[in-house]
Amino acid sequence: MQNPPVAPRLFERVRIVTIQRADYTHGAAFREYAFGLLVAFAALGARVDAADNELLTGEGVNVVFGAHLLDPGIALPPNTIVVNLEQMRAGWPAQFPHYIALMRRHVVFDYSPSNVERVRELTGNPHVHLLKPGYVPALTTIEPAGNQDVDVLFYGSLNERRHKILDGLREAGLVVQHLMGVYGAARDQWIARSKIVLNVHFYDDKIHEIVRTSWLLANHKAVVSECEPDTEIDDDVRAAIVAVPYGELVKSCVALVKDDARRREVEQRGFEIFARRDQAAMLAAVLAQVSRPVPRRINLGSGKAYDPEQLNIDIDPKWQPDILGDLANPAGLKQIFFSPSYGLTRLEAGQFDEITAMDVLEHVPDLVTFMTNCLELLRVGGAMRVGVPYDLSHGAWQDPTHVRAFNERSWLYYTEWHWYTGWTHARFNLAQLNMTLSPVGQALKTRGVPDEEIFRTPRAVDDMQAVLVKRMLTAPESERAVAWQRGALRAAPAVAAAGESANAGTPQL
Numbered sequence: 001m002q003n004p005p006v007a008p009r010l011f012e013r014v015r016i017v018t019i020q021r022a023d024y025t026h027g028a029a030f031r032e033y034a035f036g037l038l039v040a041f042a043a044l045g046a047r048v049d050a051a052d053n054e055l056l057t058g059e060g061v062n063v064v065f066g067a068h069l070l071d072p073g074i075a076l077p078p079n080t081i082v083v084n085l086e087q088m089r090a091g092w093p094a095q096f097p098h099y100i101a102l103m104r105r106h107v108v109f110d111y112s113p114s115n116v117e118r119v120r121e122l123t124g125n126p127h128v129h130l131l132k133p134g135y136v137p138a139l140t141t142i143e144p145a146g147n148q149d150v151d152v153l154f155y156g157s158l159n160e161r162r163h164k165i166l167d168g169l170r171e172a173g174l175v176v177q178h179l180m181g182v183y184g185a186a187r188d189q190w191i192a193r194s195k196i197v198l199n200v201h202f203y204d205d206k207i208h209e210i211v212r213t214s215w216l217l218a219n220h221k222a223v224v225s226e227c228e229p230d231t232e233i234d235d236d237v238r239a240a241i242v243a244v245p246y247g248e249l250v251k252s253c254v255a256l257v258k259d260d261a262r263r264r265e266v267e268q269r270g271f272e273i274f275a276r277r278d279q280a281a282m283l284a285a286v287l288a289q290v291s292r293p294v295p296r297r298i299n300l301g302s303g304k305a306y307d308p309e310q311l312n313i314d315i316d317p318k319w320q321p322d323i324l325g326d327l328a329n330p331a332g333l334k335q336i337f338f339s340p341s342y343g344l345t346r347l348e349a350g351q352f353d354e355i356t357a358m359d360v361l362e363h364v365p366d367l368v369t370f371m372t373n374c375l376e377l378l379r380v381g382g383a384m385r386v387g388v389p390y391d392l393s394h395g396a397w398q399d400p401t402h403v404r405a406f407n408e409r410s411w412l413y414y415t416e417w418h419w420y421t422g423w424t425h426a427r428f429n430l431a432q433l434n435m436t437l438s439p440v441g442q443a444l445k446t447r448g449v450p451d452e453e454i455f456r457t458p459r460a461v462d463d464m465q466a467v468l469v470k471r472m473l474t475a476p477e478s479e480r481a482v483a484w485q486r487g488a489l490r491a492a493p494a495v496a497a498a499g500e501s502a503n504a505g506t507p508q509l
Contacts, residue, residue: 005284007044010291010336010346013060014041019069020052028183030065030085032139032215036279037063037083039136043280044287055080059334061344063109072098078324079336081107081290081344083131087207088118103128107290107344112207114232127343131286132234133210134279139218145192151257152224153194155179155187156212161246162200168250169198174257191221195257199225199241200249208233213241217274222266224253240273242266292342296353298377300327301360310356311342328370333377350379358387362402368421371414375426375470384428384468390461393438406464408433408455414468419481427477428468438462 007014016038020027034050041048041063055062055077062080076082082103104123109131110116119128151174154166158178169176177190191197197216199209208231216223217240227233227243244252256263294311302312302321314321323337323345336346355374364370374384388406389396396405411430413420418427437445441460444453454460473481 005044005281007041007046007284008287008291009348010344011041011044011046011061011287013056014046014048015054015056015060015062016041016048016050017055017062017064018050018052019064019066021069024069025181025183027066027069029211030083031184033085033133033211034063034065034083036133036136036139036214037283039138040134040280040283043136044284058331059336061336067102068096068099070098070102074098076102076106078106078338079344080338081109084108084110084115084119085211086115087112087203088115088122089203106338109286111210112232114207125340127290127338127340129286129289132277132282133214134277134282135214135218135275136279139215140220142188142192142219142221144220145189148193148195149175150177150190150194151175152196152198152253153177153179153190154198154200155182155190157202159202162202165198165200165246165249169253172250172254174254188219191216191219194221195263196222196224196242196253198249198253199223200246201226206231208237210234210237213237214274217241217270220267220271222256222263223270224249224256236273236277240270290344294322294339294342294345294351296351298352298355300355300357300374301363305358311352327373328364328366329373330366330369332369332373347377349376352377353379353382355382355384356386357384359389361386361388362396362399362404362406365403367404368413372421372423375414375423375428378470380426380470380472382470383431384470385465386468387463387465390435390464392456392458392460393462394459395462408464411466411468418473419484422485424473424478424481424485426470426472429471430466431469432465432467434465436462436465 016034018027018030018034038048038050056079057077060079062077063083064076064080065083065085067076067082068086084103100122103119104125108119108125108128110119110128111132113130116128116130120126152169154176155178157180166176166178177194179187179190199213206228208225208227213223213225223241225241225243226246226249227238228245233243242252242256256266295309297310299305299307299310299312302314303316303319306312306319306321311323312321313323313325313327315324315326317324322339322341325335325337329335333347333349336344339345355378361367378384389402391405391407396402414428415430435455437454438459438461441454441457444457444460
């Protein structure tokens with residue numbers, strides 16, 4: 001027996017987000033497809049919820065519907081997948097340049113193969129994936145009405161070609177109901193009262209509106225749809241509906257309204273065909289594609305020294321790194337990034353063999369958090385190779401962006417004194433330490449001056465290179481570290497109380 005599909009670890013936490021503007025009611029058109037994906041994610045084992053306009057900014061992945069409704073200049077967090085339900089016909093994207101920019105910076109899900117090609121062409125983003133609407137049992141919610149007093153229901157905006165069909169149906173004597181801006185339960189009541197629902201293209205692009213018709217098929221509704229020989233439509237969906245060319249729509253609707261037995265057969269066949277489109281399985285197949293394997297070595301603070309053989313991480317977008325991110329973020333390994341090279345990515349504990357950080361540590365305000373995250377990313381035995389300015393050098397403080405400099409004892413808290421940083425499971429060993437001498441230091445070396453004296457001489461050393469190797473703590477080391485942590489926490493209230501007593505009467509800012 002085959003195991004049921006499960007979501008990759010990246011999708012342990014998911015939020016389905018609908019962009020809902022107060023001045024735009026049509027965002028409700030996304031609801032059914034969004035709900036189907038929510039149920040599918042849950043079936044794959046994800047912890048998933050839904051919200052309007054509220055995104056996860058830390059742990060988890062956002063799956064966003066209606067991103068084209070965002071105002072220009074509004075950015076989405078990197079842990080976001082944009083679901084595109086718009087037909088990317090020629091000329092349309094020019095009206096929404098900010099939407100194209102969003103799709104350039106995020107993973108995109110799209111229901112249409114031609115849309116996928118078009119979005120990739122417009123954005124240069126290879127991380128655009130085809131996700132077709134499918135079925136989950138929770139979509140079947142509409143109870144058939146006892147009295148179907150509407151022959152043909154059509155909902156959506158009108159243009160000349162749609163008007164022509166509706167007028168033709170009325171002239172043929174059918175009861176036609178048109179809805180615009182009606183969604184949810186109110187629209188579903190009309191669906192229940194109608195014998196058939198009509199689907200007509202608004203544009204000439206001939207992409208079947210599967211997001212619209214999937215809801216009808218899931219609810220045992222007979223669908224008559226415009227469908228030319230060159231319409232983009234899956235073979236199973238074509239078989240699930242009454243698919244006819246534009247010129248045959250009126251005739252086909254009249255015939256189906258008058259033939260109760262055939263209409264019941266169309267309803268049942270359409271449901272059975274669509275129910276075979278397992279949304280959870282389709283979703284799992286796409287989720288497996290959104291993240292590509294990354295190199296096992298990190299070039300941290302890559303800057304202009306981009307290395308195609310490593311995973312390049314930097315906080316400055318101008319360098320166009322593989323990952324735009326800050327490893328000093330307290331969110332640590334919960335962060336999810338979008339990588340132009342590798343897709344949606346979360347860095348995992350023990351994932352990397354080596355981290356190189358040259359001329360980086362002197363710029364990091366929260367170095368303990370930074371080093372803690374680096375320690376966690378490395379496998380046991382993995383090495384962190386760093387280059388930093390020496391504290392007595394000219395270069396230590398000539399750069400206004402430096403927040404610290406280093407000397408031989410700067411590694412103590414990450415090695416022997418690891419408990420001060422809160423490390424109770426692993427630490428670094430200082431495997432190698434090298435000094436780069438300045439001309440002053442080289443002259444002293446030539447004269448036979450001992451290294452210890454050279455290192456204490458101002459301007460004699462320019463910078464320092466260290467190799468730190470991760471190792472697990474022994475059981476006694478871990479016990480001592482935990483005991484020290486507990487003692488420090490117990491001592492903290494007493495220290496704070498003494499400070500308050502000493503500062504009695506001092507104005508507080």
